[in-house]
Amino acid sequence: MALTFDAEHPDRPHHGDTQTATIETLARDRVQATVFIQGRWAEAYPELARRVAADGHLIGSHSFYHARMPLLRPGAFDTDVRSAERAIIAAIGRSPRPWFRMPFGAGKDQPRLIARLRELGYRHVGWHVTAREWQRRRSTHAVVEAVVDGVTSHGDGAIVLLHTWPDPVANGLSEIVARLRALGAEFVPIDELDLAPGLAPVGPHDDAVLGSP
Ligand SMILES: [Zn+2]
Numbered sequence: 040m041a042l043t044f045d046a047e048h049p050d051r052p053h054h055g056d057t058q059t060a061t062i063e064t065l066a067r068d069r070v071q072a073t074v075f076i077q078g079r080w081a082e083a084y085p086e087l088a089r090r091v092a093a094d095g096h097l098i099g100s101h102s103f104y105h106a107r108m109p110l111l112r113p114g115a116f117d118t119d120v121r122s123a124e125r126a127i128i129a130a131i132g133r134s135p136r137p138w139f140r141m142p143f144g145a146g147k148d149q150p151r152l153i154a155r156l157r158e159l160g161y162r163h164v165g166w167h168v169t170a171r172e173w174q175r176r177r178s179t180h181a182v183v184e185a186v187v188d189g190v191t192s193h194g195d196g197a198i199v200l201l202h203t204w205p206d207p208v209a210n211g212l213s214e215i216v217a218r219l220r221a222l223g224a225e226f227v228p229i230d231e232l233d234l235a236p237g238l239a240p241v242g243p244h245d246d247a248v249l250g251s252p
Pocket residue numbers: 045047101105142143251252
C-alpha cells in the first residue's frame with residue numbers, strides 16, 4: 040500500500056510545525072511515502088521540500104496554484120503544470136515527472152485533460168482512501184480510524200490520500216503506521232504498486248465531498 044501526501048498551502052489555520060512533525064514521523068517510522076508538492080509550496084518551503092526528497096520519498100507535482108484545473112484555459116493549464124515543475128526542480132534539483140495529482144482530483148475523468156497532462160509528461164495519481172483530515176474539528180481519532188478502515192476495506196494496493204499540514208495527521212500518523220503494519224501492511228511509493236499502466240485510481244468520493252485535496 041502507499042501513503043501519499045499533498046504538500047500544499049493549507050486552507051485553514053494549523054500549528055506551524057505540523058508539516059515538519061509529519062515529515063519527521065515518516066523518517067522515524069521508516070515509511071517510504073509519495074509526496075505531491077505544490078509549486079508555490081516548494082517556493083515557500085524549499086528546505087522542507089529538500090528534506091522530503093532527501094528522505095527518499097517519491098516526489099510528484101501537485102500543480103502550481105492548486106486551482107481546479109478544468110477551469111483553466113488550455114494555455115493556463117500548460118503554464119501551471121510547467122511552473123510547478125520549474126519550482127520543484129529549483130527546490131529539490133530534480134523533476135517530479137511523471138507523477139502528478141490534480142488538485143481536488145478535479146479533471147481526473149476528463150480525457151482531454153488527462154491527454155494533455157500526458158503530453159506534458161505526467162500521469163494523474165488518484166487515491167482510494169481519504170480521512171477528510173482537512174475538515175475543521177476532525178479529530179485525530181476519527182482520522183486514524185478512517186485510514187485504517189479504508190485500507191482494510193480496499194485491501195492490497197490501497198493508495199491513501201493525506202496532507203502534510205493538518206494537525207490530526209501529525210498527531211495520528213505513528214498510530215496509523217503501527218496499526219496498519221500490525222495488519223501486515225508494507226508501505227511503498229506508488230511506483231512500486233502493481234497497478235494498471237494508466238495508474239489513475241478513481242477515488243470513492245466526488246469533488247463535492249472532497250473539499251480540500
Ligand atoms: Zn491539494
